[in-house]
Amino acid sequence: MPIKSPWxxxxxxxxxxxxxxxxxxxxxxxxxxxxxxLAEHLKQVDERDRGFCQQLCYGVIRWQPRLTLIADKLLxxxxxxxxxxxxxxxxIGLYQLRELKTPPHAAISETVNAAKQLxxxxxxxxxxxxxRHYQRQQNEIDAAIEPxxxxxxxxxxxxxxxxQRDWPEHWQQICEANNQQPxxxxxxxxxxxxxxxxxxxxxxEAIEAEPLDAGDAAILLASPCDVHKLPGFFDGKASVQxxxxxxxxxxxxxxxxxxxLDACAAPGGKTGHILEQAPDNEVIALDISxxxxxxxxxxxxxxxxxxxxxxADAADTGLWWDGEAFDRxxxxxxxxxxxxxxxxxxxxxxxxxxxxxxxxxxxxxxxDNLWPLLKPGGLMVYTTCSAFKQENEQQxxxxxxxxxxxxxxxxxxxxxxxxxxxxxxxxxxxxxxxxYYACLQRR
Numbered sequence: 001m002p003i004k005s006p007w008x009x010x011x012x013x014x015x016x017x018x019x020x021x022x023x024x025x026x027x028x029x030x031x032x033x034x035x036x037x038l039a040e041h042l043k044q045v046d047e048r049d050r051g052f053c054q055q056l057c058y059g060v061i062r063w064q065p066r067l068t069l070i071a072d073k074l075l076x077x078x079x080x081x082x083x084x085x086x087x088x089x090x091x092i093g094l095y096q097l098r099e100l101k102t103p104p105h106a107a108i109s110e111t112v113n114a115a116k117q118l119x120x121x122x123x124x125x126x127x128x129x130x131x132r133h134y135q136r137q138q139n140e141i142d143a144a145i146e147p148x149x150x151x152x153x154x155x156x157x158x159x160x161x162x163x164q165r166d167w168p169e170h171w172q173q174i175c176e177a178n179n180q181q182p183x184x185x186x187x188x189x190x191x192x193x194x195x196x197x198x199x200x201x202x203x204x205e206a207i208e209a210e211p212l213d214a215g216d217a218a219i220l221l222a223s224p225c226d227v228h229k230l231p232g233f234f235d236g237k238a239s240v241q242x243x244x245x246x247x248x249x250x251x252x253x254x255x256x257x258x259x260x261l262d263a264c265a266a267p268g269g270k271t272g273h274i275l276e277q278a279p280d281n282e283v284i285a286l287d288i289s290x291x292x293x294x295x296x297x298x299x300x301x302x303x304x305x306x307x308x309x310x311x312a313d314a315a316d317t318g319l320w321w322d323g324e325a326f327d328r329x330x331x332x333x334x335x336x337x338x339x340x341x342x343x344x345x346x347x348x349x350x351x352x353x354x355x356x357x358x359x360x361x362x363x364x365x366x367x368d369n370l371w372p373l374l375k376p377g378g379l380m381v382y383t384t385c386s387a388f389k390q391e392n393e394q395q396x397x398x399x400x401x402x403x404x405x406x407x408x409x410x411x412x413x414x415x416x417x418x419x420x421x422x423x424x425x426x427x428x429x430x431x432x433x434x435x436y437y438a439c440l441q442r443r
Contacts, residue, residue, distance in 0.1 A: 016053035017092055017114035019045050023057050024088035027346055029081065034061055034346040055100075060091045062179055062345040063099055066151045067091045070098075073141055074130040086123045089114055093131045097138070104135050154179055158353040159338070166389045170426055174387060177428025178341040184224035185432075187241045187269075188217040189303055191276050195219060198238060201231040214243030214432065215250055217276075236303040241269045242343075244385075244425050244435035247415040248330065249273040251381045251439050256280065258327035262307075263314035263370060266292035268299035270332055275305040283307040284326075286314045315365040317373060325375040333363045335384035335391050339427050339434020360390050367399050371406065371442070379409065380440040385433060387426055392436035396421040399440075409439040 023041055027034045038057055045053045060067060071090050079087045089111055096107035108131045115123040134141060145151040149160055153175040163171035186209075188198045195217055202209045207229065208222035220243070227233045227240065248270050254260070254277045262271045265285035275283055287293050290311045300307060312320040314331075336356055337347045367382060374380050384391050397420070400406055408421065415437045416425035422438030 013046050014044050015110070015114055015117055016045050016049040016056060017089065017110055018117040020053050020056040020060070020092055021085045021088040021114060021118065023053075024060055024091070025084035027057075027061065028064075028088065028349060029084045031350055033350075034058070035344070056092055056095065058181075058345060059099060060088070060095045061349065063095060063154050064091065064345075065156055065348065066145070066154045067094045067098070069145045069148060069151045070094055070134065070141060071130075073144070074133055083120070083123070085118055086115060086120060086127070089118075089123070090127060090130055093127060094134060097131065097135060098142075104131075108132060108135070154348075156348055159348065159351070162338070162356070162388055166387070167426065174427050174434070177426070177434075178345075180342050180428070182242075182342045182433070183431055184221045185212060185214075185241060185243050185246075186219040186221065186230070186238045187215075187246050187273060187276075188219065188238050189236050189272075189276050190217055191279060191303075191305075192232070192235075192237050198231070201237075205229060205231060212243045213430065214246045218243045218246050220431065234302060236305075239269060239272060239299070239303070241273070242340075242433045243430070244339075244416075244432040245269060246273065247435070248332070248381060248383050248437065249277060250413075251379075251411060251415060251437060252328045252330060253379060254278050254281065254328065258282075259324065260284070260328040260330070261314075261326045261370070261373065262286065262330045262332070263366060264288075264332045264334060265296050265309075268296035270330060271296055271307055272299055272303050272305060274330070275300070275307060276303070279305055285309050286312050286320065288313050315362070315369045317369055321373060325378070326373055327375055327378050329370055329374050329378070329380040331363075331366050331370060331380065331382045333359075333366055333382065333384050333391075335359055335363070335386040336388060337385055339387040339425070339436070340385045342427060343433065356388060356390055360395060363391060363395055364398070367395070368402065371403060374442045376442050378442050380442070382422075382438045382440065384436045386436060387424070387434045392424060392438075393419045393421040396438045396440075405443045406440050407443055409441045411439060 019041055023037050026032055026037045042050050093107055093111035096102035112124040112128050115127055150157055155175055163174050188195050199209055207225060209219050212218035212220040230238055256278055259282045262285045265271045266287040271285045285296055285307045293309055293311050296309055310320055336351055336359060337344055341347050414423050416423040422436055425435045427434035
C-alpha cells in the first residue's frame with residue numbers, strides 16, 4: 001500500500017485544477033506513476049470534468065521540462081517541499097496559457113481559485129502575479145529559454161543525448177512524436193468477431209474508425225473515446241492496444257497444440273492476443289508482480305480466455321519451470337519505455353541515465369536464462385517498447401554471439417524498419433508507438 005501523501009486529501013467534487021495539482025504533486029515529488037495516481041483520485045472530480053483533469057495532468061507532465069524552466073524564471077525563490085501542490089498549480093496555469101491557449105482571465109482566475117480549494121489562500125496572490133507576469137512578457141520569456149534544448153524539445157538532457165547518439169537523423173522527429181497526444185487503437189477479438197463487422201458496430205455508435213495496417217484485427221479510432229462506449233468491450237469483443245504491440249503476436253507464428261511462454265506478461269494484452277489466435281494452446285504467463293498479475297487475470301476473464309498464471313521472476317527458472325520445453329517464448333522485456341513516452345510522459349521524470357545499463361543487464365539475463373527452455377526449432381520473440389539500440393539491436397547482436405545455436409528469422413512481412421539485427425519502429429512511425437522486434441530460432 002503506498003504511503004499516504006500530504007497532498008492526497010480531497011473534498012468531494014473538487015475542481016479539475018485542484019485535483020490535478022494534488023496528483024501532479026505526488027507524481028513529481030514521490031516518483032509515482034501518473035497512471036496509477038490519477039486512477040486513484042480522478043473519481044474526486046465531477047464526471048463531466050474528468051477529461052479536463054486528465055488532460056491537465058498529462059499535458060503538464062508532457063511539457064514539464066519546458067514549463068519548469070519558465071516557472072523558475074517567474075518565482076523569486078523556490079517553493080517549499082510541502083507546497084509542491086502550489087508549484088504544480090503554477091505549471092498548470094502556464095500549461096493553460098502556453099499550450100491550451102485558454103483565455104487568460106479563465107486560466108488565471110480558476111488557477112487562483114484552485115489554490116483556495118487546496119486550503120492555501122496565501123498562494124493566490126503569488127500565482128496571480130506569476131501568471132500575469134508571464135501573460136505580459138510571454139514572448140520575451142519564451143525567447144529566453146528557447147536556446148535551452150530541454151526547453152525547446154521538452155525532454156531531459158540525458159534523454160535527448162541518447163536519441164541524438166542512436167538516431168542522429170531522426171532524433172527531432174522522435175521528440176516531436178513523444179510530445180503528441182497518442183491516438184487510440186483497438187484489437188478485435190477474432191474469436192468473437194472480425195474487423196469488418198466490428199467497424200460496422202462502431203459506425204452504428206457514431207464512432208469514427210478505420211482499419212490499421214498492423215494485422216487483421218487492428219483499428220484506429222479518429223479520436224479517443226471511453227471504453228464504455230465501445231460495442232461489446234466488456235464482453236471481450238475488443239481490447240485497447242497500440243498497433244505496434246499488436247504486431248508482436250504474429251511474429252510468434254502460433255500453431256495449434258503449442259506450449260507457449262509469455263515471460264513478462266502484465267498487463268496481459270499480448271497474452272490475450274496469443275490466446276485469441278489459438279485459445280486451446282497451453283499458455284504460461286508470468287510476471288514478477290502479484291498485483292500486476294491481477295491485471296492479466298482481469299483482461300483474460302473479460303476476453304473469456306484462460307492461461308496458467310504465476311508470479312515469478314522469469315529469469316529465475318529454477319523457481320517456476322516444470323522442466324517441459326516450450327514451442328514459443330515471448331520476452332516482452334522490461335525497458336526504458338523510450339518508445340512510448342507519448343503514452344507515458346512521466347517517463348521523462350522517472351527514468352535516469354543509469355537505468356539503461358541496468359535494464360540491459362536484466363534483458364540479457366532473460367534472454368540467456370530462457371533460451372535453454374526453448375525446443376529445437378522453436379521460436380523466441382524478443383520485443384521492447386524502447387528506441388535505444390543498447391536495449392534492442394545491440395542486445396540481440398551480443399546474444400547471437402553468445403549462443404551459436406541461435407539464428408535470427410526474418411519474417412516475410414517485416415513488422416518495422418529492418419536493422420542489422422531485428423526491426424525498429426521509431427515513435428510515430430505509421431502513427432504507432434516505438435517498438436523493437438527480433439525473432440530467434442533455436443537450431
